[in-house]
Amino acid sequence: MFKKNHCPICQxxxxxxxxxxxxxxxxxxxxxxxxxxARQIPRGDLxxxxxxxxxxxxxxxxxxxxxxxxxxxxxxxxxSTYFNTYLDDLVDALVIKKGxxxxxVVEVGCGKGGFLRKVVExxxxxxxxxxPSYIGxxxxxxxxxxxxxxLYNEESVNIKADVVLCRHVIEHISEPVMLLKxxxxxxxxxxxxxxxxxxxxxxxxxxxxxxxxxFYEHCSYFNEKSxxxxxxxxxxxxxxxxxxxxxxxxxxxxxxxxxxxxxKNLSYTKYVDPSSRGxxxxxxxxxxxxxxxxxxxxxxxxxALWGAGAKGVTLLNMIDPELKHIDCVIDVNPNKVGNxxxxxxxxxxxxxxxGDKDLSTIIxxxxxxxxxxxxxxxxxxxxxxxxxIETWSAQQNASHQ
Numbered sequence: 001m002f003k004k005n006h007c008p009i010c011q012x013x014x015x016x017x018x019x020x021x022x023x024x025x026x027x028x029x030x031x032x033x034x035x036x037x038a039r040q041i042p043r044g045d046l047x048x049x050x051x052x053x054x055x056x057x058x059x060x061x062x063x064x065x066x067x068x069x070x071x072x073x074x075x076x077x078x079x080s081t082y083f084n085t086y087l088d089d090l091v092d093a094l095v096i097k098k099g100x101x102x103x104x105v106v107e108v109g110c111g112k113g114g115f116l117r118k119v120v121e122x123x124x125x126x127x128x129x130x131x132p133s134y135i136g137x138x139x140x141x142x143x144x145x146x147x148x149x150x151l152y153n154e155e156s157v158n159i160k161a162d163v164v165l166c167r168h169v170i171e172h173i174s175e176p177v178m179l180l181k182x183x184x185x186x187x188x189x190x191x192x193x194x195x196x197x198x199x200x201x202x203x204x205x206x207x208x209x210x211x212x213x214x215f216y217e218h219c220s221y222f223n224e225k226s227x228x229x230x231x232x233x234x235x236x237x238x239x240x241x242x243x244x245x246x247x248x249x250x251x252x253x254x255x256x257x258x259x260x261x262x263x264k265n266l267s268y269t270k271y272v273d274p275s276s277r278g279x280x281x282x283x284x285x286x287x288x289x290x291x292x293x294x295x296x297x298x299x300x301x302x303x304a305l306w307g308a309g310a311k312g313v314t315l316l317n318m319i320d321p322e323l324k325h326i327d328c329v330i331d332v333n334p335n336k337v338g339n340x341x342x343x344x345x346x347x348x349x350x351x352x353x354x355g356d357k358d359l360s361t362i363i364x365x366x367x368x369x370x371x372x373x374x375x376x377x378x379x380x381x382x383x384x385x386x387x388x389i390e391t392w393s394a395q396q397n398a399s400h401q
Contacts, residue, residue, distance in 0.1 A: 007051035007053065007054060007056055007058075008056065008058060008174070008175055008176065008177070008220075009051065009054055009056045009176065009177055009226060009229055009230050009233065010051060010053050010054040010056070010229060010233075012051055012052070012053035012054065014051065014052040014053050015049045015050065015051055015052065015060075016049065016050045016052055016276070017047075017048075017049060017050075017280070018048040018049060018050050018057065018214075018276055018279050018280065019046065019048045019214060019279055019280045019283060020045075020046060020047050020048070020280070021045065021046040021214075022045045022046075023043045023044075023045065024043060024044065024045070024046060024215065024216055024314075024317060024343070025041045025042075025043055025215075025216065025313065025317060025342040025343035026041070026042045026043060026044045026066045026067050026216045026217070027041060027042070027067065027073075027216070027217065027342050028215050028216070028217050028309070028310035028313040028314065028342060029073055029074055029075040029217065029309065029310060029313075030072050030073055030074070030342060031072050031073075031074050031335065031336065031339050032339055032340050032342060033338065033339050033340070034340065035340050035345045035347075036345075037340075038339075038340035038341060038342055038343065038344070038345040039343070039344070039345045041342045041343055042066060043343075044061070044062070044063060044066050044216050045061050046059050046061070046214060046215075046216065047059060047060045047061045048060075048214055048221075050276055051226070054225060054226045054229045055222075055223050055225040055226040056220070056221075056222065056226040056229075056230075057202045057220075057221035057222075057223075057226075057276070058174075058219055058220050058221065059216070059218075059219040059220075062174050062216070062219035064174050066216075067172070067216070067217060069132050069133045069172075070132065070133055071133055071134075071135050072133075073133040074333070074335050074336060075111065075168075075309065075310075076111065076112055076114065076333055076335065077309070077333075078114050078115075079332045079333045079334065080332050080369060080372060081372055082368060082369050082371070082372040083368075083369075086245060087114075087115055087118060088118065090115075090244075090251075091115070091118045091119055091122050091123075092122070094119060094123070094163075094196070095119070095122050095123040098194070098196075098253075100119065100123050100125065100162075100163050100194075101123035101124055101125060102123070102124050102125065103123070103125050103126070103162035103163055104125070104126045104128070104159070104160055104161055104162045104163070105119055105120070105123075105125045105126065105127050105128070105161070105162065105163045105164075105165060106127075106128045106129075106130070106152060106156075106159060106161040106163070106164045106165070107119075107127065107128070107129045107130065107164075107165040107166070107167075108130055108151075108152040108164060108165070108166040108169060108183065109130070109131050109152075109166060109167070109168070109169035109172075110129030110130060110131045110134060110147065111131055111133065111134070112133075112134060112135055112136065113129050113131075113134060113136055113145075113147055115165070115167060116129045116145070116165070117140075117145065119165070120141060120144055120145050121141075125144075125163075126144050126145075127141075127144065127145045127146070128146050128147075128148075128159055128161075129145070129146070129147040129148070130147075130148050130150060130151060130152035130156070131147075131149065132149055132150060132151065133149075134147050134148075134149050152182075152183070152186065153182040153183075153185075153186060154182055154185035154186050154188075155186075156186045157185070157186050157188055157189060159186075160189065160190055161186070161187060161190045161193050162190070162192070162193055162194070163193065163194050163195075163196065164183060164187070164193055164194070164195045164196070165196050166183070166195070166196070166197045166198070167197070167198040168198060168199060168200075169199075170197060170199050170220060170222070170227075171199050171200055171218045171219070171220050171221060171222070172217055172218065172219065172220070173219070173220060174219050174220065176220050176222075176230050177230050177233050177234050180230060180231060180233075180234030180235075180236065181234045181235065183195070183234075184234050184235040184236060184256060187256055190256075191256055192255070193255065193256060194239075194253060194254075194255055195236065195253070195254045195255065195256075196251070196252070196253055197227075197250075197251075197252045197254070198244075198249055198250070198251050198252075199222055199227065199249065199250055199252075200213070200218070200221065200222075200248060200249055200250075201222070201223060201243060201247065201248060201249060201250045202221035202222060202223050203223045203224075203275065204243075204247045204248050205221070206275035206276045206279065207275050208390065209279070209282050209286065210311075210390060211282070211283045211286050211287070211318065212311050212314040212315040212318060212365070213310075213311060213314070214314070215310055215313070215314040217310060218310070222250065223250075224241045224250065227241070227250065227252060228241065231252070231254050232257075235256060235257050236254040236255065236256060236257055237254060237255055237256070237257045237258075238252065238253075238254045239253040239254055239255060240252070240253045241253075245368065246367075246368055248368070287318060287319065290318075290319050290389075291319055291325075294319060294320070294325045294326075294363075295325065297360070297361040297363075297385070297387070298325050300360050300361065300385070301358070301359070301360025301361065302327045302357060302358055302359045302360055302361075303325060303326055303327060303359070303360065303361045303362075303363065304326065304327050304328050304329065304330055304357065304359050304361070304362050304363070305326050305328075305329045305330070305346070305362070305363050305365065306329075306330045306331075306362050306363065306364045306365065306369070306373055307329070307330075307331060307364065307365040307366060307369070308329045308330075308331035308333070308336045308339075308341060308348045309331075309365075309366075311365040311366055312329060312331075312341070312365045313341055313342055313343065313344075315363075315365055315389070316329070316341055316343070316344045316346055317343045317344055320344060320346075321343065321344055322344075323344060323345060323346060326346060326363075327357065327359065328346060328347050328348070328349050328357060329341055329346045329347070329348045329349070330348075330349055330350070330351065330354065330362065331348050331349075331350070332350070332351055334350060336348050337349060337350040351376055351380075354376075354377070354380055354382060355380055355382060359382075359384055360384065360385060361384065361385040361386075361387060362377075362384050362385070362386050362387065363387045363389050364386060364387060364388050364389060365389055365390075366390065367388045367390040370386070370388050373386060374386060
């Protein structure tokens, strides 16, 4: 667990409360094929703090023992054409702009291996994937691709890595500097390795007041300042940080520092983020308005939610924990279809069942997918009201200012 009174990155005791929530599901992306099991999912608390020195945001009461990732964990997003195109563009940027071709590429937390496969195929690379939740062949592409159902750490030093990829892992780690130090130690014989990390940007959450982007699986939230400090403390030199995925994610490139991890006398100005102030109050007001708006939609017919990922699961547990308003949840991931939402028990249906539900309104939890969803609904010649909740939330917040 975190040291509650000290920032896990810079050890500062200058901390500020952001939000508190109790008794929330500890899993957002686990597959549950039984309604009762979904309702009885293990629960935990959120006490989100922000470090006023380095800007790190974290759940101070996160319990690592509550969250154990296995093959039942399913967060594959590439079934979406929009997200798959996004991944292809990311791979092209790595291969073409960054020269990641004919190299040994290690992916830390590779999931089901989809992204690493793309990197191996497009760049003619050798790939090594590490993830306890991996499902599939251990060796593929004639030996050019290998997977291990375990964590990547200093014990993996025998693998010469030219490139290390780590996408959407560090936000699940309660001691992020320890993870980075472990990777740094594994690169002791690969001093020229390049490291690429992708993680959600907490500034985007604060700036857009996205209330349903804080949940139990994510215990660590970064902006450019805090993630830079974490990498430098672990013995890396940060090369660049970019906002991607329409600002929702950060993409960081780093390399092992020449001093082999010896800490520099790092100098950081005091961090102040006005966008996080009053987040808890905004959450209460937002929730009241959301319930009011959803009730209006329900008066017009059946309402569904599009997206059975972490955003959708969190939103449902916030506004419809007793299944009074939302009829079902739609998702393009076939592995999720037929399962139930953790905590609430809403049924997940596939796109093929859209026409059978007589839905009047669909609430979309991520505006990045709005155009894709519009096309699907139009192709099926369905007359439905599509509500982009992020845009709607932003309008609500603007009206409060």
